[in-house]
Amino acid sequence: KAPPGVSVDPLRIVGKELKFLSNNIRQLLGSGHPALDKVAKYYTRSEGKHMRPLLVLLMSQATALDPRKDLTRTPNTKPVDISLSPLSILEDANPDTDPVVPKPGEVQNSFIGDDNILPNQRRLAEITELIHTASLLHDDVIDNAETRRGSASANIEFGNKMAVLAGDFLLGRASVALARLLDPQVIELMATVINNLVQGEFMQLKNTAKDEAKPVYTNNTVEYYLQKTYLKTASLISKSCRSAAVLGCSAPEVVEAAYAYGRNLGLAFQLVDDMLDYTITAAELGKPAGADLELGLATAPLLFAWKSNPELGPMVGRKFSREGDVQRARELVYQSNGVEQTRALAQDYADKAVAAISDFPDSDAKAGLIEMAEKTMKRRK
Ligand code: FPP
Ligand code: MG
Ligand code: MG
Secondary structure (H helix, E strand, O other), X not given: OOOOOOOOOHXXXXXXXXXXXXXXXXXXXXXXXXXXXXXXXXXXXXOOOOXXXXXXXXXXXXXXXXXXXXXXXXOOOOOOOOOOOXXXXXXXXXXXXXXXXXXXXXXXXXXXXXXXXXXXXXXXXXXXXXXXXXXXXXXXXXXXXXXXXXXXXXXXXXXXXXXXXXXXXXXXXXXXXXXXXXXXXXXXXXHHHHHHHXXXXXXXXXXXXXXXXXXXXXXXXXHHHHHHHHHXXXXXXXXXXXXXXXXXXXXXXXXXHHHHHHHHHHXXXXXXXXXXXXXXXXXXXOOOOOHHHHOOOOOHHHHHHHHXXXXXXXXXXXXOOOOOHHHHHHHHHHHOOHHHHHHHHHHHHHHHHHHHOOOOOOOHHHHHHHHHHHHHHHOOO
8 A cells, every 4th residue: 555645556556457458348349240340449449548447447446445345245256258149249250260259158357366356347347448439439420520549530430330330339249248247236327327428418419599499508507517517428437436336245335435436536527628628739639629619519618708708608509600609709718717617616526536435445546546536637638
C-alpha cells in the first residue's frame, strides 16, 4: 500500500490485467467472417484509454478488501467460459485455421493473478469496454465524425452501414459474455446501460423547443443536460462499478458507494469532455474539436454562458444553424465564464466521487480510484 500523500499510478496497480484485456476483447469479437472481424475489431487496434475497464478492475479490488459483505451470497470464483456457442455464430468458422475463434467448450481465462479480482469481474471489465466501443461506432455515425483515436473513424473507413452493424455485433457479443456471468442482477444492470445510452442520445437529439410540443430547454436547462449526461455517459460507468461490487458480494452499502463513485465520476468525465471540446485542438484530442456547436449541441459551457447572454437563446432554439451562429456562440462562450463554471461543476462531481468511497479501507486500489478522479480533471484527451 502506498503511504498517504504518495500518488499511485492506477495503470500500474491493474496493469497486468489490462494487458490481457485487449486480447480477450479481440477473442470475444471473433466472428468467423473476415470483413465483420475487421470492422468489429477496428476500434480495438489503437489502444484507447481503457478508462471504464480500469475503473471496474480497481473497484473490484477495492471492494474485495472491504470486510462488509452480503453474507447471503457467495462469490463465484469459477473461470468464465467465453468460447463461442456454435449456434450463436457463423457455423462454418474454422477454429483450426482461424485462431481468433476459440474452440467450442474452450475456457478462455484472462490472467488469473493473486490480486483479489474474480474471473467474472475481469470479464465485466471487458464487457464494459465492448459496450463503450459499440456506442462509439454508433456515435461516430450519428455525429458524422471523421476521426477517432487519431485515425479515420469506422464510418469513414467502412461506411455507415458496416459501422452500425459492427456496433450491433459488439452489443450481441457483450450480451453473450454478460449471460455467461450467470448473475441476473448484473445482467439487468448492464442491459439497462444499453437502453440508457440510447435514451441519453435521444435526449441530446431532441432538446429544443423546435423538436417538442413542450420546450425542454427553457427553465430546467442544466437539469435536462445533467440527466442526459447521466444517461449518455455516467450510466455505463456507475452501473459497471455497481456490478463489480455485486459480483464481489459486497454489502448493500458498499454496492451503493461503488455506484455513487461511478455516477459522480461519470458526470465529471462528460463535463470535462464537453469543456475540452471548447479548449483543446483536434490534433491533441485525436477526434474533432469544437464539434458540438457544429452538431447543434448546447453543452455545459454554452448553457452557463447563456445565463449571462440571452442572445444565445434563439441560437440554441435553431441549433446554431444560421450562418455565423457557431462563431458568435463560440465567442460568447469564451467571453463568459462558461468554461470555468463547467470545470468547477466537474470538480464538484469529482470530489463527490472521492467522498463516496471514503469508508473503503485504505488500499492501493482505493488510492487508484482517487487518482482516477484527479486524472479525470487533468486529462487533455
Ligand atoms: C460519445 O459522446 C457517445 C456516447 C457517450 C454515447 C453514444 C450513444 C449512442 C450513439 C446510443 C446508441 C449506442 C449503443 C451502443 C446502444 P460524444 O459524441 O459527445 O463524444 P465524442 O467527442 O467522443 O464523439
Ligand atoms: Mg455524440
Ligand atoms: Mg461524437
